[in-house]
Amino acid sequence: MAQDIHFTLNGDPTTVRTDPGRPLLDVLREDLGLTGTKYGCGEGQCGACSVLIGSERAFSCRTPVSAIAGKPVRTIEGLAAKGELHPVQQAFLEEQAFQCGYCTAGMIMTSVGLLERDSSPDEAGITAAMNGNLCRCCGYSEIRDAVKRAAA
Ligand code: FES
Numbered sequence: 001m002a003q004d005i006h007f008t009l010n011g012d013p014t015t016v017r018t019d020p021g022r023p024l025l026d027v028l029r030e031d032l033g034l035t036g037t038k039y040g041c042g043e044g045q046c047g048a049c050s051v052l053i054g055s056e057r058a059f060s061c062r063t064p065v066s067a068i069a070g071k072p073v074r075t076i077e078g079l080a081a082k083g084e085l086h087p088v089q090q091a092f093l094e095e096q097a098f099q100c101g102y103c104t105a106g107m108i109m110t111s112v113g114l115l116e117r118d119s120s121p122d123e124a125g126i127t128a129a130m131n132g133n134l135c136r137c138c139g140y141s142e143i144r145d146a147v148k149r150a151a152a
Contacts, residue, residue, distance in 0.1 A: 004017050005017075007069060007071055009074075011072075020064060020065060020066035022064065023042075023064065024061075025061045028060060037049055037050075037105055038103075038105060041061070042061045047110065047132050049061040049106060050105075050133060051109055052074040055117050057113050057132075075105075079108070088111045088112050089108060091150035092107070095142050095149055097146035103135045103136070107130070107135070107143055110129065111146070111147045114147065115150060115151055119151060123144070126144055126147045126148065127144070130144070130147070
């Protein structure tokens with residue numbers, strides 16, 4: 001049965017009325033029109049659907065929308081403010097840390113969360129934090145360089 005779910009989305013108080021068991025990813029893309037968050041595997045294996053709940057990465061394909069009630073959720077659409085790219089977005093651009101771009105939103109959200117929790121992670125810390133976000137174009141070294149650049 002549908003319920004009202006209240007949460008904060010990219011800084012704005014938001015309410016959706018839906019089946020509480022639906023994946024957050026579906027609600028973001030289909031109900032709220034935020035298609036920057038991508039569907040990859042639907043099984044919590046690829047990270048394309050990564051969003052932040054607070055500063056923690058969540059795989060939105062495996063997160064029932066009921067789990068975000070009362071919580072702050074951020075998506076890629078919430079990062080750029082007043083026409084300025086977020087420093088992590090800028091770093092990905094400068095390091096050319098994407099090819100097809102399908103994984104990029106998830107990579108960036110995971111990176112933002114990491115740098116909020118640890119502003120100067122070492123290489124092992126970056127690798128550990130990014131584990132779970134897959135890039136089929138194999139751009140991992142550029143992605144790691146972008147995270148380092150954003151941390152600098
Ligand atoms: Fe969610 Fe792959 S689509 S982890």
